[in-house]
Amino acid sequence: MTAVAIVGTGPMGIYTFRALCAKPQPLHIWLFEKYSKAGIGMPYSPETASKSMLANIASIEIPSLSDTYLDWLQAQPKARLRGYGLDPTDLDDRQFTPRLLLGEYFRDQLMALVQTARSAGHAVVVREGTEVLDIRPTGAGLIVRTGSGDVEEVFDRVVLATGHVFPDSEVGVSMQPVSATVPSATKEKARERASA
Numbered sequence: 276m277t278a279v280a281i282v283g284t285g286p287m288g289i290y291t292f293r294a295l296c297a298k299p300q301p302l303h304i305w306l307f308e309k310y311s312k313a314g315i316g317m318p319y320s321p322e323t324a325s326k327s328m329l330a331n332i333a334s335i336e337i338p339s340l341s342d343t344y345l346d347w348l349q350a351q352p353k354a355r356l357r358g359y360g361l362d363p364t365d366l367d368d369r370q371f372t373p374r375l376l377l378g379e380y381f382r383d384q385l386m387a388l389v390q391t392a393r394s395a396g397h398a399v400v401v402r403e404g405t406e407v408l409d410i411r412p413t414g415a416g417l418i419v420r421t422g423s424g425d426v427e428e429v430f431d432r433v434v435l436a437t438g439h440v441f442p443d444s445e446v447g448v449s450m451q452p453v454s455a456t457v458p459s460a461t462k463e464k465a466r467e468r469a470s471a
């Protein structure tokens with residue numbers, strides 16, 4: 276069986292996985308994610324975002340996975356949506372929603388795809404909390420090294436879907452809500468202008 280590793284399970288990893296699962300021949304697919312939960316993606320993870328941060332992409336723009344984002348939103352418990360500041364009776368496909376909620380959608384969709392892939396005969400291994408540190412070519416194939424050592428499988432292909440890498444100095448600015456990045460003097464002036 277051809278063995279493929281996907282390193283990173285953000286949107287790029289998920290759509291790659293979906294495309295591989297559509298292949299008629301059974302594959303052995305390993306998914307590696309350094310965060311504790313696969314499928315969320317860096318901008319949409321609690322490790323980088325907060326409830327107040329909105330995604331700048333709406334359901335209508337997101338290529339559908341098992342469900343469209345709007346279908347998934349409409350199937351969520353009302354209390355869960357209200358907890359994110361959304362009115363369950365007023366959802367639409369052009370609405371910007373919290374990044375964290377979009378991350379939950381991507382994760383649910385990945386987990387559904389994993390089940391579908393297994394039912395279709397693919398062998399799928401999901402390794403969460405596992406950072407890939409190195410990929411080494413050998414005569415037999417590609418060896419993947421993680422924090423806990425070499426993975427037992429030898430891969431025919433490795434897909435790197437690891438997303439953005441920022442210089443450390445820029446991370447703080449990229450990840451902060453606007454309220455945290457606008458200097459207080461500027462905020463003060465904005466308040467004065469608003470009350471004038």
Ligand SMILES: Cc1cc2nc3c(=O)[nH]c(=O)nc-3n(C[C@H](O)[C@H](O)[C@H](O)COP(=O)(O)OP(=O)(O)OC[C@H]3O[C@@H](n4cnc5c(N)ncnc54)[C@H](O)[C@@H]3O)c2cc1C
Nearest residue numbers: 283285286287308309316317318330331332406407437438
């Ligand atoms: C702050 C910020 C906000 C953004 N907001 C939006 C938005 O609102 N709308 C939009 O359309 N786009 C947004 N983007 C663009 C966004 O990056 C893409 O939409 C999308 O997340 C890219 O998907 P990706 O899978 O390539 O990367 P990522 O989402 O970054 O996913 C990469 C995954 O790989 C994992 N990973 C990385 N290295 C390793 C490793 N060595 N081993 C194992 N796992 C690894 C990471 O943990 C992560 O889960 C934003 C980007 C940033 C930086």
